[in-house]
Amino acid sequence: xxxxxxxxxxxxxxxxxxxxxxxxxxxxxxxxxxxxxxxxxxxxxxxxxxxxxxxxxxxxxxxxxxxxxxxxxxxxxxxxxxxxxxxxxxxxxxxxxxxxxxxxxxxxxxxxxxxxxxxxxxxxxxxxxxxxxxxxxxxxxxxxxxxxxxxxxxxxxxxxxxxxxxxxxxxxxxxxxxxxxxxxxxxxxxxxxxxxxxxxxxxxxxxxxxxxxxxxxxxxxxxxxxxxxxxxxxxxxxxxxxxxxxxxxxxxxxxxxxxxxxxxxxxxxxxxxxxxxxxxx
Amino acid sequence: xxxxxxxxxxxxxxxxxxxxxxxxxxxxxxxxxxxxxxxxxxxxxxxxxxxxxxxxxxxxxxxxxxxxxxxxxxxxxxxxxxxxxxxxxxxxxxxxxxxxxxxxxxxxxxxxxxxxxxxxxxxxxxxxxxxxxxxxxxxxxxxxxxxxxxxxxxxxxxxxxxxxxxxxxxxxxxxxxxxxxxxxxxxxxxxxxxxxxxxxxxxxxxxxxxxxxxxxxxxxxxxxxxxxxxxxxxxxxxxxxxxxxxxxxxxxxxxxxxxxxxxxxxxxxxxxxxxxxxxxx
Numbered sequence: 286x287x288x289x290x291x292x293x294x295x296x297x298x299x300x301x302x303x304x305x306x307x308x309x310x311x312x313x314x315x316x317x318x319x320x321x322x323x324x325x326x327x328x329x330x331x332x333x334x335x336x337x338x339x340x341x342x343x344x345x346x347x348x349x350x351x352x353x354x355x356x357x358x359x360x361x362x363x364x365x366x367x368x369x370x371x372x373x374x375x376x377x378x379x380x381x382x383x384x385x386x387x388x389x390x391x392x393x394x395x396x397x398x399x400x401x402x403x404x405x406x407x408x409x410x411x412x413x414x415x416x417x418x419x420x421x422x423x424x425x426x427x428x429x430x431x432x433x434x435x436x437x438x439x440x441x442x443x444x445x446x447x448x449x450x451x452x453x454x455x456x457x458x459x460x461x462x463x464x465x466x467x468x469x470x471x472x473x474x475x476x477x478x479x480x481x482x483x484x485x486x487x488x489x490x491x492x493x494x495x496x497x498x499x500x501x502x503x504x505x506x507x508x509x510x511x512x513x514x515x516x517x518x519x520x521x522x523x524x525x526x527x528x529x530x531x532x533x534x535x536x537x538x539x540x541x542x543x544x545x546x547x548x549x550x551x552x553x554x555x556x557x558x559x560x561x562x563x564x565x566x
Numbered sequence: 567x568x569x570x571x572x573x574x575x576x577x578x579x580x581x582x583x584x585x586x587x588x589x590x591x592x593x594x595x596x597x598x599x600x601x602x603x604x605x606x607x608x609x610x611x612x613x614x615x616x617x618x619x620x621x622x623x624x625x626x627x628x629x630x631x632x633x634x635x636x637x638x639x640x641x642x643x644x645x646x647x648x649x650x651x652x653x654x655x656x657x658x659x660x661x662x663x664x665x666x667x668x669x670x671x672x673x674x675x676x677x678x679x680x681x682x683x684x685x686x687x688x689x690x691x692x693x694x695x696x697x698x699x700x701x702x703x704x705x706x707x708x709x710x711x712x713x714x715x716x717x718x719x720x721x722x723x724x725x726x727x728x729x730x731x732x733x734x735x736x737x738x739x740x741x742x743x744x745x746x747x748x749x750x751x752x753x754x755x756x757x758x759x760x761x762x763x764x765x766x767x768x769x770x771x772x773x774x775x776x777x778x779x780x781x782x783x784x785x786x787x788x789x790x791x792x793x794x795x796x797x798x799x800x801x802x803x804x805x806x807x808x809x810x811x812x813x814x815x816x817x818x819x820x821x822x823x824x825x826x827x828x829x830x831x832x833x834x835x836x837x838x839x840x841x842x843x844x845x846x847x
Contacts, residue, residue, distance in 0.1 A: 348656070352632045371661060375629070378679075379660020380652060383731070383739060387683040391737035395715075397685045398659075402668040403678040404724055434676070441718040443685055450664070456672035458664060 305478035309467035315342035329392035401451030409451035423459025430473035475537030490560035586759035590748035596623035610673035682732030704740025711754035756818030771841035
């Protein structure tokens with residue numbers, strides 16, 4: 286069914302132009318200018334359609350502190366209060382996003398820096414107040430992504446660069462998890478493109494032994510995933526990431542890669558990197 | 567010749583869809599949330615293609631001060647040093663731009679927030695150091711604007727919202743005068759669209775007597791302009807604004823309006839407002 290959808294899509298004439306990479310980098314890449322520079326060069330060198338989603342890094346905290354703001358914590362959880370949403374809008378959508386865009390342009394990539402408010406690309410709902418009021422935090426929902434608007438932009442040969450800010454459609458910007466945005470974008474766009482979702486972080490990929498970079502698991506399918514979970518080889522923080530990844534695959538994404546930002550360059554030589562999650566059942 | 571260009575443009579099928587309004591608001595509108603809200607509602611209500619360019623307002627100074635930064639002045643001139651370009655990128659491209667976009671989206675306008683780095687839309691050259699080093703200030707030059715990229719975006723029914731930041735194409739963001747950006751965009755796009763350039767500020771328009779809002783000059787052509795200059799009715803700060811406006815008209819812009827942001831709503835009823843500058847020689 287997925288193949289049919291791709292072939293039937295009127296905008297896409299062949300498989301080559303129909304590939305889309307949705308790539309997310311975390312704060313640890315942002316925090317290191319040299320890592321970021323190498324990553325952006327490698328990202329710019331990827332042929333064809335691509336989208337970048339970036340996290341925040343430590344800069345938001347540093348700016349907050351320099352403004353004399355104190356983190357608002359309730360039961361140990363960080364709250365996005367009125368000052369915080371201002372700071373993250375400044376730092377994520379302004380400072381980080383536009384510097385990434387300017388760098389990508391210098392490497393010949395036609396980047397365009399966005400929040401979810403721009404083009405109404407990503408709408409979210411302010412998280413309902415239960416025991417904790419998280420403040421201006423937005424959760425995605427069915428229909429959050431406007432794939433037609435985004436396809437117009439991508440097909441006009443722009444490379445969207447999203448920070449992790451969405452809006453509620455009523456004028457309010459919202460702080461949203463970057464991993465979730467990446468997977469929602471990949472799923473929504475998999476109707477039009479053959480989509481690969483890549484999470485770049487500080488490790489080589491999913492490791493059997495977290496202290497040994499040589500213990501990389503190169504490929505995981507749902508059956509292998511179950512076995513690894515039961516053997517307690519994959520546990521704690523990695524579980525939601527992988528659950529999320531397999532959910533994306535179940536919803537149309539062709540494959541998910543979890544790997545190191547430094548290794549992205551292998552992609553242009555068609556050499557696999559990191560851990561490849563596939564659904565070959 | 568201009569009419570021929572419009573008729574021959576392949577993307578534009580009729581005169582109605584071929585109109586473009588390029589509208590600039592200054593810091594005084596940004597600084598007043600109620601004025602800004604009314605302006606954005608009126609802007610959203612304008613039919614057809616439109617571009618917004620916004621200035622900075624007092625917020626950048628306030629954020630700077632809250633971060634403990636001291637304005638860097640040389641010979642009384644404000645310098646865009648390394649800290650300042652960071653702050654203006656945060657405030658103009660992040661806080662102000664994205665809040666404007668979110669508000670416009672809530673009024674049904676498909677806004678997309680941009681700097682000149684995005685889509686490589688506006689390139690500038692760092693101002694050469696002569697007696698004063700202005701720091702990260704960018705001046706526009708011939709070929710600064712990429713009209714094709716921008717036309718793609720506009721024809722895909724997005725409404726560009728530009729802050730006054732450009733880039734040098736080498737990865738450096740630059741602080742650039744918003745009036746100049748507005749006029750350069752209007753001129754570059756007048757090859758594809760029937761373009762009206764509107765400067766919104768705090769006065770009703772060009773006044774014979776600056777203290778009397780009733781002394782509005784409704785229309786100025788180059789001959790009238792010469793007369794008004796010689797009679798010293800137009801002088802000092804208004805001269806560069808008007809010189810700039812007539813230069814835009816000489817380079818393809820159909821008309822320039824200088825008026826009050828509050829009065830923009832009359833535009834949707836096709837009622838003129840402010841001072842209309844035309845070239846009817």
